[in-house]
Amino acid sequence: xxxxxxxxxxxxxxxxxxxxxxxxxxxxxxxxxxxxxxxxxxxxxxxxxxxxxxxxxxxxxxxxxxxxxxxxxxxxxxxxxxxxxxxxxxxxxxxxxxxxxxxxxxxxxxxxxxxxxxxxxxxxxxxxxxxxxxxxxxxxxxxxxxxxxxxxxxxxxxxxxxxxxxxxxxxxxxxxxxxxxxxxxxxxxxxxxxxxxxxxxxxxxxxxxxxxxxxxxxxxxxxxxxxxxxxxxxxxxxxxxxxxxxxxxxxxxxxxxxxxxxxxxxxxxxxxxxxxxxxxxxxxxxxxxxxxxxxxxxxxxxxxxxxxxxxxxxxxxxxxxxxxxxxxxxxxxxxxxxxxxxxxxxxxxxxxxxxxxxxxxxxxxxxxxxxxxxxxxxxxxxxxxxxxxxxxxxxxxxxxxxxxxxxxxxxxx
Numbered sequence: 001x002x003x004x005x006x007x008x009x010x011x012x013x014x015x016x017x018x019x020x021x022x023x024x025x026x027x028x029x030x031x032x033x034x035x036x037x038x039x040x041x042x043x044x045x046x047x048x049x050x051x052x053x054x055x056x057x058x059x060x061x062x063x064x065x066x067x068x069x070x071x072x073x074x075x076x077x078x079x080x081x082x083x084x085x086x087x088x089x090x091x092x093x094x095x096x097x098x099x100x101x102x103x104x105x106x107x108x109x110x111x112x113x114x115x116x117x118x119x120x121x122x123x124x125x126x127x128x129x130x131x132x133x134x135x136x137x138x139x140x141x142x143x144x145x146x147x148x149x150x151x152x153x154x155x156x157x158x159x160x161x162x163x164x165x166x167x168x169x170x171x172x173x174x175x176x177x178x179x180x181x182x183x184x185x186x187x188x189x190x191x192x193x194x195x196x197x198x199x200x201x202x203x204x205x206x207x208x209x210x211x212x213x214x215x216x217x218x219x220x221x222x223x224x225x226x227x228x229x230x231x232x233x234x235x236x237x238x239x240x241x242x243x244x245x246x247x248x249x250x251x252x253x254x255x256x257x258x259x260x261x262x263x264x265x266x267x268x269x270x271x272x273x274x275x276x277x278x279x280x281x282x283x284x285x286x287x288x289x290x291x292x293x294x295x296x297x298x299x300x301x302x303x304x305x306x307x308x309x310x311x312x313x314x315x316x317x318x319x320x321x322x323x324x325x326x327x328x329x330x331x332x333x334x335x336x337x338x339x340x341x342x343x344x345x346x347x348x349x350x351x352x353x354x355x356x357x358x359x360x361x362x363x364x365x366x367x368x369x370x371x372x373x374x375x376x377x378x379x380x381x382x383x384x385x386x387x388x389x390x391x392x393x394x395x396x397x398x399x400x401x402x403x404x405x406x407x408x409x410x411x412x413x
Contacts, residue, residue: 059382065371066116083394088150089134099393099400117167130155139201140185156202168218190252191236219269241303242287270320283311291339292354321370332364343405344388
């Protein structure tokens with residue numbers, strides 16, 4: 001990847017990459033492989049301690065952590081992004097990496113939600129219009145072209161009535177106010193859910209869901225949705241059981257997650273593992289588990305949901321990332337687990353954790369988003385804190401390229 005210098009912490013991740021390329025016995029031998037990762041270079045990991053940042057200017061309402069960039073919607077409905085910007089995924093009309101937040105060009109104070117993907121980002125305006133920016137090599141911006149954009153462009157046909165949007169690896173999905181899901185971009189594993197493997201540069205309807213969807217989440221070549229009956233359906237690549245249907249067979253159209261029934265409250269699609277919470281407050285995960293991503297104390301993959309240790313009740317959300325995961329209790333207490341070579345578990349160590357551990361010195365938390373090697377959260381004061389890899393400024397504290405295994409405050413929050 002041009003324009004990117006990455007940390008020595010990825011050297012440890014090479015073990016994980018090897019595990020992904022050669023699937024464990026319980027997974028399909030033809031399982032997915034990681035997208036190209038940058039070459040690691042030496043850099044510093046700093047233990048606990050907060051790097052000095054600018055005085056608070058913004059308050060955060062929601063956030064989304066992507067591959068190596070993060071975006072936030074403020075309480076005044078403005079969108080800000082920071083981190084890797086090789087394809088203009090920060091939306092500031094440049095290709096310059098930013099280690100502090102910058103405004104997304106042209107959106108003003110009219111943003112309802114934002115989603116950070118691999119090399120692209122998307123947003124929904126307060127008027128229900130879908131917009132995307134960044135890399136568009138396989139139509140993931142949805143504007144019926146393959147032209148990348150460093151500022152937001154409208155998604156073809158989705159000019160109103162959009163409720164939510166989710167940017168994944170090389171594809172994107174949106175949910176309308178009427179409960180219909182549309183997806184676009186790469187479709188090599190059926191991740192658009194239209195029953196084909198044909199890439200589409202503009203939105204296509206997901207097969208079989210009709211107008212019965214509450215939420216949608218997109219990861220690496222697969223996606224999942226919660227239906228209005230509170231069941232979970234997934235589609236796309238399934239080499240590690242990430243679709244949760246008790247198989248490792250790719251599905252070009254939605255299938256029901258095994259054993260979840262109709263009591264699902266929240267959902268998060270990661271790289272090759274998936275997590276959800278039941279209405280009872282129980283946290284569950286399934287899919288790839290070589291780094292303890294599922295939080296059940298093992299490293300065994302699972303093609304059906306398993307309970308997360310210590311989160312059998314009072315779980316608000318469980319968020320899946322690359323090879324680590326975080327869960328938020330209804331009390332506001334945040335815990336993370338999994339691969340920790342860049343400090344992305346946030347416990348002020350770089351020790352991989354197979355079960356949840358509390359995030360170090362972080363106050364009451366209201367929202368969390370897990371990226372590839374970084375995690376960001378919003379606290380009750382509406383400040384944003386991030387931890388993990390910071391090679392290209394994805395922690396937003398102005399201290400790139402120094403990683404942090406403990407939370408650091410994002411500049412301006």
